[in-house]
Amino acid sequence: MRSHSLCAVVLALAPVAGCSSERGTPTPEVQAPAASASNVVTFTAEDYSFKGPAEIPAGLTQFRLANKGTEPHHLTVVRIEQGRTYDSLMAALRRPGPPPAWARPVGGPNAPDPGAESNAEHMLEPGNYAVLCFVPTKEGVPHLAKGMVAPLKVTEAVGPSATPRAADVVMKLSDYDFELSSPLTPGERVIRVVNSAQQMHEVELAKLSPGKSVQDLIAWEMGGRKGAAPGKWVGGIATLAQGEQGQFTVAVEPGDYALICFVPDAKDGKPHLAHGMAKTIKVG
């Protein structure tokens, strides 16, 4: 998770562009919406591919990500705007330089540890989207360059949209901080994440091992994940463009948690964690 931005991706994507042979049919993975429930959409991440629906209805959508790989993976959902297509996004990702403004990250479940799951709930409009994993390999290659990218079409809603579950805590992303509306207490918690900043941001939540700091975890992650992990990746909300929001549900235990944003800065390219978006919070 050293670089999560589209602009960090300059690697050739030719081998994976347009590859959709692993895409399942939408039917088994999309549950019909109940009166007041969100559409539940399940994706599985492996090293290095996604399995999940290619088409889902608009409305309140809960993405669930099951990490069946050996590395952390996330599911960044990008809306393709201004009449562009998935193919034009693939072409843009092959070019160096800043991300195109028409590729708008709208969140998605951030990375859980291998063997674990994460979730994210978002209100989706119809349109063309892509799902991508920007998490790097130990060698620093973004997973999307190894095949973790797929098109996702969001069709017209099939009924009235559900209302999001009430959030226990609202987390505001700013340049460069995470501001919580109230302390996080143990239990199953719904955390609403709102990006009201100028730049894109994410929140990756991790449970720190006893005696370990957020800087220990960052050093381990940036150093190629060598030795015992100083914490566990739990999930969170993947990159949100300005004005976007979403919420995730997580069971938190007493102890120290880390909040980290790996998105590269628009001005100097350093990950936002180097600008202060690496924070420890105490639960309990």
Ligand SMILES: [Cu+2]
């Ligand atoms: Cu990945």
